[in-house]
Amino acid sequence: MRWELEESPEQVAFRRDFGNWLEKTLPQGWMQAVDNSDKNAFEKIKAESGWNFIAWMGTIGRSLYAAPLWPKEYGGMSGEPWMQQVVRSELARYRLPAFGPNLLGVGLAGPTLVEHGTEEQKGRYLRKILTGEEVWCQLFSEPGAGSDLASLSTRAVEDGDEWVVNGQKVWTTLAQFANFGMLLARTDPEKPKHEGLTYFIVDMKTAGIEVRPLKQITGSSEFNEVFFTDVRIPGANRVGAIGDGWRVARTTLMNERTALAGISLDPVSIFGGSRRDPWTSYLAMLPATRPATTRQKLVQTWIENEIKELTAFRANSARMKGAQPGPEGGVNKVFNAEYNQRRSTLAIDAAGLNGVAWLPSDKDAESRTTTFLRARAATIEGGTSEVLRNQMAERILDLPRDLEIDKGVPWSAIRRS
Ligand SMILES: Cc1cc2nc3c(=O)[nH]c(=O)nc-3n(C[C@H](O)[C@H](O)[C@H](O)COP(=O)(O)OP(=O)(O)OC[C@H]3O[C@@H](n4cnc5c(N)ncnc54)[C@H](O)[C@@H]3O)c2cc1C
Known part of the structure; x- marks a missing residue:
């Protein structure tokens, strides 16, 4: 270091x-x-x-x-x-x-239950999240609600001791393997959009839940569509008060940003080279015949890597002194996501023909291209870069808020596609 x-x-x-x-x-x-x-x-x-x-x-x-x-x-x-x-x-x-394979459990669901769950919920779920015995997914986004998450339409209606859920979620990572999901649903359509939401724990094996995997450009299926038809959730699975789902969801979202901000591509795995001093060996590896522009891009990537490490160092030293995670979670998430895209693009450029065609046995080339393709999602998942920039403008730079034409309007009266 x-x-x-x-x-x-x-x-x-x-x-x-x-x-x-x-x-x-x-x-x-x-x-x-x-x-x-x-x-x-x-x-x-x-x-x-x-x-x-x-x-x-x-x-x-x-x-x-x-x-x-x-x-x-x-x-x-x-x-x-x-x-x-x-x-x-x-x-x-x-x-x-x-985090291991239970990223959403350890990184998102666990911290949310620690802050908002009942003692019964903490006792029932937390340890099995840590050991990976129970995997979790996040049932927030919908076809008509992503960046504007609070406008979501999936309905939960109280029926005695239970809630009956109908609607559709999408982009649900790991839903096909998950034991439980964090569900955000609308419980009062007559309230403004942020006020009529409630947060639930859903057993993914409940009757009426259908999970359909989606194929990504990488060939794998990380995420899914999830359909709810008259799904019954026990009242004891509500997290937080009725109508207070947005506050609970904000804990999940803040932890998601922090968890994703820490994820960065390993420079050694995308360029090859020695782990001890990867950058010097990259420069030496680039044959003189490569275009000078590639060389310049490599140096630019090195500069950005220094910035990324310094920002992480600043956040880490604040944390070592006892500070809580601050707005740097959003800053790091935006920077890392875009940096990972530029860096994996450069790795493909520098590999020449081997960046687009390779022998089946060449696992390094395959993983380089998979990394390049997967990096496209980084500026969308966990909040898009555009939306996070809006938040930074408002919360860090104190600029005027984004236009909110539906502020205070009952959800049922808002026009939706
Ligand atoms: C790999 C991956 C995994 C995911 N996993 C999950 C998951 O497990 N669970 C889950 O619930 N969701 C998940 N998501 C969904 C993710 O949270 C949403 O894709 C994201 O919030 C954006 O929503 P959207 O796709 O509906 O795009 P939209 O909100 O429709 O945005 C479309 C475009 O408009 C821009 N835009 C929107 N609003 C504004 C604004 N106010 N100002 C400026 N620009 C704006 C956006 O930046 C974007 O470019 C995942 C997404 C990806 C890519």
């Missing part, structure tokens, strides 16, 4: 303890291979030990390290933001996922 944070003795001790736990828990030689930038040794240890995401979720989920900020009684440490920071930085250093 080029910019070293000055850590307190308590922080140094915590980092050392977590390192010791990793040393005891990971396959032998894993950490040394990473520290020595020995990619071959690392891949060999990973393959021979049978390490996998799912098992790792269980291992870290049963330790206290998966969610240091969560209450002790639900599998966390009742800790400080800097503890989460230390854990995430060590995980990233040793090529381990911060």
Whole structure:
């Protein structure tokens, strides 16, 4: 690391303890291979030990390290933001996922339940989120409501001790595998759009839920359409008060931004080169015959990487001093999403013909192109760059608010497509 944070003795001790736990828990030689930038040794240890995401979720989920900020009684440490920071930085250093396959559970649903859930809900769901035993999805976006999420139409109607839900969600990541979903539904159409919403936990196996996977440009199906037909949800699955769903959803959305802001492409995996000093080796790798423009783009990418790391460093050092995540979550999300697109485009350009055609055995070329295609979604998922820029303008720069023609108007009276 080029910019070293000055850590307190308590922080140094915590980092050392977590390192010791990793040393005891990971396959032998894993950490040394990473520290020595020995990619071959690392891949060999990973393959021979049978390490996998799912098992790792269980291992870290049963330790206290998966969610240091969560209450002790639900599998966390009742800790400080800097503890989460230390854990995430060590995980990233040793090529381990911060969230694993249950990103939406650990990153979004868990923090929402910690803040707004009942004691019964926390006791029932939180530990199984951490261990990955129960995977979650986020049922917010609809065909007619994405950026303007509060205009959504899926209806939940109270019927005795239950709610009956009808409507459609879309873009629902992992719905085809999820055990539970965070559902935002309209419970009072006569109130203005933000006031008539309620937040629910939905068991994805409930009768009346139909999940249809959507095929993406990468060939995989990360997300789905989800249809609700007379789906019955127990009253005990409501999170927060009736009509207070927007406030609960904002906790989910804020955590989503922070979780996605941290996701960045690994420069080594898209360009190749040594992990210890990837940028110097990229410059050396570029053959002299490549166009000068590619060289210039590479240097520009290096400059942007420095900016990204400095911004992350600033946010991390604030967190190590005890500050709560601030508006930098949105700034980092916008910057990282667009930077990842530029960087993966450059990787394709620099690869020449190999960027568009390759032998089936050339897994590096395949993963480079998949990364390039997947990066297109980064400026849409978790809030589009345009909408986040509006929010930054309003909340950070104090500029006038975006036009809200439907402010205070009952949802039922708003014109929709
Ligand atoms: C890979 C991926 C995974 C996703 N996973 C989930 C999920 O698990 N659960 C879930 O609920 N949703 C999910 N989403 C949906 C995501 O949150 C929405 O796509 C996003 O909020 C944008 O909504 P939209 O697609 O309806 O676009 P729209 O809101 O229709 O926007 C269309 C265009 O108009 C622009 N625009 C809209 N409003 C404004 C404005 N006020 N000012 C300036 N420009 C504006 C947008 O920036 C965009 O360019 C996922 C999306 C992607 C790409």
